[in-house]
Amino acid sequence: xxxxxxxxxxxxxxxxxxxxxxxxxxxxxxxxxxxxxxxxxxxxxxxxxxxxxxxxxxxxxxxxxxxxxxxxxxxxxxxxxxxxxxxxxxxxxxxxxxxxxxxxxxxxxxxxxxxxxxxxxxxxxxxxxxxxxxxxxxxxxxxxxxxxxxxxxxxxxxxxxxxxxxxxxxxxxxxxxxxxxxxxxxxxxxxxxxxxxxxxxxxxxxxxxxxxxxxxxxxxxxxxxxxxxxxxxxxxxxxxxxxxxxxxxxxxxxxxxxxxxxxxxxxxxxxxxxxxxxxxxxxxxxxxxxxxxxxxxxxxxxxxxxxxxxxxxxxxxxxxxxxxxxx
Amino acid sequence: xxxxxxxxxxxxxxxxxxxxxxxxxxxxxxxxxxxxxxxxxxxxxxxxxxxxxxxxxxxxxxxxxxxxxxxxxxxxxxxxxxxxxxxxxxxxxxxxxxxxxxxxxxxxxxxxxxxxxxxxxxxxxxxxxxxxxxxxxxxxxxxxxxxxxxxxxxxxxxxxxxxxxxxxxxxxxxxxxxxxxxxxxxxxxxxxxxxxxxxxxxxxxxxxxxxxxxxxxxxxxxxxxxxxxxxxxxxxxxxxxxxxxxxxxxxxxxxxxxxxxxxxxxxxxxxxxxxxxxxxxxxxxxxxxxxxxxxxxxxxxxxxxxxxxxxxxxxxxxxxxxxxxxxxxxxxxxxxxxxxxxxxxxxxxxxxxxxxxxxxxxxxxxxxxx
Ligand SMILES: Cc1ncc(C[n+]2csc(CCOP(=O)(O)OP(=O)(O)O)c2C)c(N)n1
Numbered sequence: 001x002x003x004x005x006x007x008x009x010x011x012x013x014x015x016x017x018x019x020x021x022x023x024x025x026x027x028x029x030x031x032x033x034x035x036x037x038x039x040x041x042x043x044x045x046x047x048x049x050x051x052x053x054x055x056x057x058x059x060x061x062x063x064x065x066x067x068x069x070x071x072x073x074x075x076x077x078x079x080x081x082x083x084x085x086x087x088x089x090x091x092x093x094x095x096x097x098x099x100x101x102x103x104x105x106x107x108x109x110x111x112x113x114x115x116x117x118x119x120x121x122x123x124x125x126x127x128x129x130x131x132x133x134x135x136x137x138x139x140x141x142x143x144x145x146x147x148x149x150x151x152x153x154x155x156x157x158x159x160x161x162x163x164x165x166x167x168x169x170x171x172x173x174x175x176x177x178x179x180x181x182x183x184x185x186x187x188x189x190x191x192x193x194x195x196x197x198x199x200x201x202x203x204x205x206x207x208x209x210x211x212x213x214x215x216x217x218x219x220x221x222x223x224x225x226x227x228x229x230x231x232x233x234x235x236x237x238x239x240x241x242x243x244x245x246x247x248x249x250x251x252x253x254x255x256x257x258x259x260x261x262x263x264x265x266x267x268x269x270x271x272x273x274x275x276x277x278x279x280x281x282x283x284x285x286x287x288x289x290x291x292x293x294x295x296x297x298x299x300x301x302x303x304x305x306x307x308x309x310x311x312x313x314x315x316x317x318x319x320x321x322x323x324x325x326x327x
Numbered sequence: 328x329x330x331x332x333x334x335x336x337x338x339x340x341x342x343x344x345x346x347x348x349x350x351x352x353x354x355x356x357x358x359x360x361x362x363x364x365x366x367x368x369x370x371x372x373x374x375x376x377x378x379x380x381x382x383x384x385x386x387x388x389x390x391x392x393x394x395x396x397x398x399x400x401x402x403x404x405x406x407x408x409x410x411x412x413x414x415x416x417x418x419x420x421x422x423x424x425x426x427x428x429x430x431x432x433x434x435x436x437x438x439x440x441x442x443x444x445x446x447x448x449x450x451x452x453x454x455x456x457x458x459x460x461x462x463x464x465x466x467x468x469x470x471x472x473x474x475x476x477x478x479x480x481x482x483x484x485x486x487x488x489x490x491x492x493x494x495x496x497x498x499x500x501x502x503x504x505x506x507x508x509x510x511x512x513x514x515x516x517x518x519x520x521x522x523x524x525x526x527x528x529x530x531x532x533x534x535x536x537x538x539x540x541x542x543x544x545x546x547x548x549x550x551x552x553x554x555x556x557x558x559x560x561x562x563x564x565x566x567x568x569x570x571x572x573x574x575x576x577x578x579x580x581x582x583x584x585x586x587x588x589x590x591x592x593x594x595x596x597x598x599x600x601x602x603x604x605x606x607x608x609x610x611x612x613x614x615x616x617x618x619x620x621x622x623x624x625x626x627x628x629x630x631x632x633x634x635x636x637x638x639x640x641x642x643x644x645x646x647x648x649x650x651x652x653x654x655x656x657x658x659x660x661x662x663x664x665x666x667x668x669x670x671x672x673x674x675x676x677x678x679x680x681x682x683x684x685x686x687x688x689x690x691x692x693x694x695x696x697x
Contacts, residue, residue, distance in 0.1 A: 032596045033524035056494035056530050057461060057522050085460065088496065123390045126444050127459045268669060297677070298669050299662045304390050304441025309655040319680060 001184060006176040008150035009039045009115075011184065012157035013077065017047050020075060023161060026053040026062055027079030027115075036081055037117060037176050059089035063114065067096050070110045077161055083118040083170075084127025090135070097166045098141035113160045113167045118146075119214040119264050120311055121174035123304040130301055131213075131265035136168040137242040137274075144241040145195050146170040148216035150180040152199075152239060155192025170241075172214035198245035200252065204232035207258035207321055210249055210275060212238035215262045215312055222314040226321060233321065241271060249275065250282045257288035258324040262312045267295035289327030292320045335580050336560055337550040341608050343616025354559040360623045366407055366554050367614045368632045370399040373423035374611060375636040377585075379643045380422070380436055384589040388647050390441040393420045397552075397584030400610030401517050402487075403427055404557030405579070408565050409485065414475070415454035416468035416486040418461065420517075424487065428452040432639045433646030442650050462488055462495030465514065469505045472512035472568070483568035485513040485561075491522025493538065494530045502576075506542040511568035513561065514539065514576045517551065519583035524596035539576030551581030552610040555617075582608070655681060 003011065016023045025040060031054040034041030044052035055062050059080060066076035080086045086093075093114065101109045120129030137144045143165050147153040153171070160167040193199060201216065202223045211219035216237045223233040234252050238244060253259050259279055261272040272293035279291055294312045302310050337346050338355065345352075377395050384392045395402060398420070406427035409415065417424060422435050425447070434447040438457055445456045458464045468486035475482050492498055493516055505512050516535050520527050531538070539546040549560045557579055564575035582605040586593045593602075618624035659674040 028522075029524045031524070034595070036523070036590075054525050054529055057491035057525070058494045058496060060496050061494065088460075123441060125391055125438065125441070125459060297658055297673055299658055300444075302658055303438075303443050303653070305652045306655070306658055309658055316680070 001182055002179055003150050003182050004176065005150045005153050005171075005178045006037055006039050008154040008182055009157055009171065010041055010043070012154040013040060013043060014046070015188075016077070016158060016161045017043065017051055020161075022073055023075045023077060024051050024053065024069065025077045025079065026055050026066060028055060028057055028062075028081050030054060030079050035079060037173065039115075039171075039176075040079065059085055059087075060092050063089040063092040063097065063112070066112050067092060067100075067110060070112050071108065075111045075113075075161060077113045077115060080114060080116045082124075082128045083116055083130040083132055086114075086116055086132060089114075093136070093142070093166075093168070094139045098139050100141075101165070102141060109164045110166050111161075111164045113157070113169050115157075115169045115171060117173040117176070118170040119172050119174060120301060120307050121214060123307070125304070126301070129307065131263065131296065133168075133170055133241050134265060134270050137271060142166055142168055142242065143196075144168045144170065145239065146172060146213040146241060147239065148172060148175060148211075148213055148237050150178065151182045151187065151192070154182055154184065155187045156195045156239065159191070159195040170213060174214050175217070178217075193239075196240040196243055196245060198239055198248040199237045200234060200248065201237045202233065202235040204234035205256060206232045207260060207324055208234045208236060208249065208252040208256045209317065209321070210236045210238060210259065210261045212241060212263060214264055218312055218314060219262055219317060222317040222321070225314055226318060231321065231325065244271075244275065244278075246275075246278050246282065249279055253279055253283045254286045257286055258327075259287070259291045260294060260317065260320045260324060261291065262294040262317055264296050264311055266298045267293050268298045270295055289324040292324055294320045335548040335550045336556045337553050338556040338559060339553050339613055339617050341552075341613055341616075343613060343618075343620045345617070351556065351559045354562050355555055358555065358558070360621075362407070363555075363614070363618060363621075364623060364628060366403055366558070367611070367618060368635060369403045369407075369423070369427055370554065370611050370614065371632050372636045372639050373399055373403065373426050375640045376422055376426060376432060376435060376643055379640040380439065381585070381589060383436065383644065383647050384439070389436055389439045389589075391588050391590060392436075392439050393588045394583075394585035395420050395423055397582045397605065397610070398517060398519055399423055400554035400614070401515075401551040401557050401579040401581045404554035405485070405487075405515055405561040405577075408558050408561035409483070410565070410569075411453065412480075413453065413483045413485065413565065413569075414468075414471055416464040416471070416484065417455055417458060418464060418488055418492065419457040419459055420489075421457075421487050425452070425454060428454045430454070432642045436643060436647045437650065440647060440650055442653055462492035462497040464488060465492070465495075465498045465501030466504070468514075469501045469508070469510050469512050469574075472505070472510040472574075473508045476508075476511055481569050481571075483511055483513055483565040485515055485565070487515050487517060489522060490516060490518040490520070490527045490530050490535055491525065492516075493535045499538075502539060502542040502544060502574075505574035506544050509573035511571065512574045513564040513568055514544075514574065515561070516576070516578045517581060518578050519551075519581050521583055521587070521593075521597065523587045523591060526597075534578060536576055536578035544574045544576050546576030546578065548578045548580060551579030552608050552613060554610060554614050581610075
């Protein structure tokens with residue numbers, strides 16, 4: 001079935017609500033409006049306002065009450081309206097949601113999914129384009145995921161909700177309107193690729209590009225251009241940011257000998273640094289060149305008229321590819 | 328200021344007749360034709376700014392705009408109660424307050440065009456730039472007010488926020504701090520009935536002003552579409568702050584006539600009947616009717632107001648369209664106040680990359696000689 005990324009998430013949430021009466025959606029404007037991106041469109045109409053709950057405008061409240069509900073056996077799926085608004089909920093997430101399993105020696109868990117539209121590229125105002133994934137990946141006890149295609153959006157949201165661990169679920173907002181043919185029946189049958197596995201989405205032999213979320217499509221266009229210039233690039237969509245599937249990356253690097261990592265988040269102390277370090281440890285003798293990173297600059301997310309310079313584009317990725325190939 | 332919620336303060340009825348309210352009328356007893364007409368003009372002009380900005384967004388000249396349509400009386404009325412040395416903390420919808428503070432209309436759309444994160448110089452008009460994180464400015468205002476108090480400055484600080492914002496922990500904490508410190512801060516909640524798609528009952532089952540009472544902060548509800556009433560209660564709160572009386576809370580009952588922002592579609596969540604009902608309480612019409620009743624509204628006045636509105640609208644339009652786009656190297660400006668090695672290095676590498684030496688530049692490791 002042809003669906004948008006947002007539509008695939010909507011279907012995934014709908015199935016989750018159908019399958020388990022303990023699943024409950026909560027957030028600002030998710031009811032009648034269907035969320036500002038319409039991801040929860042029509043769900044309140046079909047499931048009622050006890051299952052799809054418009055909350056007061058308070059993020060710490062959303063996550064804190066979801067935590068309480070989880071302690072009583074519910075599986076809350078929280079929507080944070082935009083990336084930049086998750087910070088008021090930060091304490092609830094890192095101090096409580098992330099740590100309860102450890103603090104209770106496994107007796108209590110918090111199966112909460114926190115959906116966060118993230119990243120830029122939509123020309124928004126301040127606080128609407130952030131990539132805060134490193135804060136969460138840095139916090140033990142949280143799983144962090146980000147799909148980049150409609151099919152993954154569907155299968156990964158379902159896996160996230162089914163998990164007994166808390167999941168920070170980043171949705172690359174500039175992909176919400178991307179369309180694809182999704183085979184929901186097949187995904188329901190086999191569950192789709194496990195969410196903690198990376199996917200090789202273009203095969204190649206000269207260099208590996210690791211991307212996730214909004215930059216996967218950018219990396220794929222870079223690979224296409226490189227192909228026309230006679231360079232064969234392998235592109236890996238990470239999908240899970242905690243844990244990271246280093247096996248898939250290492251396997252690719254063992255073949256290509258070269259690695260470029262790209263993400264929208266600032267490069268300094270970002271996920272690229274972690275990947276570079278691990279892959280250097282694991283693949284030191286395979287690497288023909290230093291691992292390179294192409295990311296956002298180490299600045300606050302800039303105003304809309306500047307984001308085209310800030311976001312990694314195919315040119316900047318290819319410049320890094322050229323450097324790694326020249327080494 | 329009494330703890331009064333059952334009857335929102337009103338000094339002018341929708342048909343323009345004055346209301347007999349001795350206590351509050353006394354607060355505006357000195358308001359003569361000049362100020363009434365000035366408030367009317369400011370409301371008409373700011374509605375024009377708002378319409379122009381909405382049109383500019385529709386034409387692709389602005390990325391986004393948060394209309395204030397319908398809230399002119401609350402914004403203009405309260406702004407006229409402030410002194411130049413008072414300090415204003417706003418959210419993102421207070422373009423009319425900004426205009427009354429003396430912000431150059433050419434600067435109002437800068438952030439919304441996406442050329443910068445700011446509009447005007449806050450210290451030039453004692454008013455912050457738009458604040459997007461809902462509710463956070465309540466704490467900032469409280470801190471500013473307390474600092475002013477420590478300095479011995481006899482000024483008021485005012486925080487504008489919405490009914491949705493009143494749910495944020497930051498607002499609750501601000502009320503706690505303001506009360507604890509007896510900070511000279513005025514909390515002005517513009518209850519415009521909607522937080523994007525959520526009706527005010529999702530935020531509160533009691534009048535929002537009652538929250539202040541729990542913190543020992545006096546508050547009042549006012550008809551937010553009545554500029555004179557808003558002027559009166561804000562004057563009272565400002566006087567209280569300036570004379571060391573501590574914090575106050577005003578809940579202005581008004582209505583957001585337009586969408587939440589230009590990206591919003593209000594037909595998905597509210598009825599046109601509701602909007603039409605509020606249109607009959609239009610704040611500009613109300614003040615015009617008062618002026619007419621008191622023979623202060625004639626065609627020459629009307630023309631001068633229209634001329635001013637045209638002029639300001641033209642200013643907003645031209646300045647917006649002519650705002651130059653920032654260049655790529657502007658990315659690295661103002662990240663830190665003092666030089667910072669990482670930024671210096673990134674700026675250099677990016678400049679080299681842009682200069683067209685991609686094989687060399689993009690991210691050469693620091694400390695590696697070229
Ligand atoms: C912390 C935070 N959460 C969510 C948002 C998204 N958001 C922007 S405005 C808004 C509604 C605000 O309603 P209200 O406070 O009543 O003010 P109004 O827009 O009606 O003026 C929401 C949910 C935000 N900007 N900041």
